[in-house]
Amino acid sequence: MTSQVRAPRAQPVPRAKPAGRGRPSKATGRDLKETILDAAEGLFARHGFHGVTIRQVAAEAGVDTALIHYYFGAKRELFDSVFLRRAEILNTARSVSMDAYEKNHPGTMTVEGVIEAFIEPLLRISQDGGQGWKSYFALVAQVNNTPAWGGETMARFFDPVVHRLVETLKAVRPDAEYRDLYWSYQFLTGSMMLALSETGRIDSLSNGECHSSDLGAVRARLFAYCAAGFEAVIARAPQG
């Protein structure tokens, strides 16, 4: 059993994909990488990093497990690739949104306006971007709440745009303390990520009156909620 000579391949099957489950056309090369990332994204979002196996990703993508290692290396590198792919798009969209807001409201910026410019791109992308983006936000929400390594991962990808938000708010409310702004942001991100991850909890909680997937309902409330929260924290008698 130890040093057995490898037998030659039994059947040199002429490269027939095992009749993929309805996936469009046989992807290859760069497209195949995207297919793998899509499959990994959906599974990681639903079950977390440790809840997904390379084999599941391979089966979902319709490829061999070795191919995943060939393209992405170790499992954790695959996860990072999934996380990175959309993070850049997200950061760009947010930068553009905040640029536009600052440009269009010279001297008339409000806390709610800044916050809307910060959050709205995510809602729009989630509504218009397809299932992939919804999975991605669920993934980020999980990482955001992971004590072991969530903090570092979030910081690595998203700190710059958050610092920009805080600085812009500081410009709007020069007398606000940074501590208050950072804590308020912490509250904001908890609400925002939970709302974007569409866990389905509010559906049953509200007896069907609200739906996780109703991002219009989120849009109609989240900006006002967070802005009022910021204002209240800033205005509150300083206590440390």
Add this chain to the structure above:
Amino acid sequence: MTSQVRAPRAQPVPRAKPAGRGRPSKATGRDLKETILDAAEGLFARHGFHGVTIRQVAAEAGVDTALIHYYFGAKRELFDSVFLRRAEILNTARSVSMDAYEKNHPGTMTVEGVIEAFIEPLLRISQDGGQGWKSYFALVAQVNNTPAWGGETMARFFDPVVHRLVETLKAVRPDAEYRDLYWSYQFLTGSMMLALSETGRIDSLSNGECHSSDLGAVRARLFAYCAAGFEAVIARAPQG
């Protein structure tokens, strides 16, 4: 290799615990169950359900893996036991707190007062209850953000007290719509659980000016933040 006779035990070692790592006195029976739950709680909180193995729990608790199955059954049942153990205490504490608030403020209840009565018990327990409670809140935060089964789990354990919060708020603001109250609660729970889970993100984000573990800072801001958010959502022009 198939039907080999089992060899008699080699060394009938006289039951010596392998020199536990400094754990107090040798626990047994009911205490041992608690020891196992403590170990599982800390590990599940840090790494999630799939990120922890039975062997890790057994090693941390200083017991044999078979003993865990003996007391708790399958791995998922162990997880549920961890989740349930403190949920009842939590619900009781919240009920008592809201009872007291309603009793002491007849006709003078405010949105902020109700919210404080709802959240404060958690902050107090987290501050006074030791590391176990901190781990537990991190665990709940993770479950709260888990799409696959988080919604059902949260509902199973925490729906009643949430309904009570919503009803009390409805009593304070009779003209508020339930949809607004449920969405506002969704935002609140995202902020609250993230603040309680102490992920360490705010520490690096704020360059050391804020600390995840500073629950006093949370207390000084979270009630006001959420209350103002509720009021703003209620007052906002109805849009659906």
Add this chain to the structure above:
DNA sequence: GCCTTTTTTCATCATCTGATGAAATGAAGA
């Protein structure tokens, strides 16, 4: 002490897991 029940330990199974070397295949250029 003796017997019964509960608790704890030991050894092991069947399966799964991430990962890799090497062969096979295909595309592109000369």
Add this chain to the structure above:
DNA sequence: TCTTCATTTCATCAGATGATGAAAAAAGGC
């Protein structure tokens, strides 16, 4: 056609994983 290189498949490894039966030990009742 021949050669070269990137891509894809196959077979397999070494170790880990959840779980269990049965033996051993301890606890409790009499």
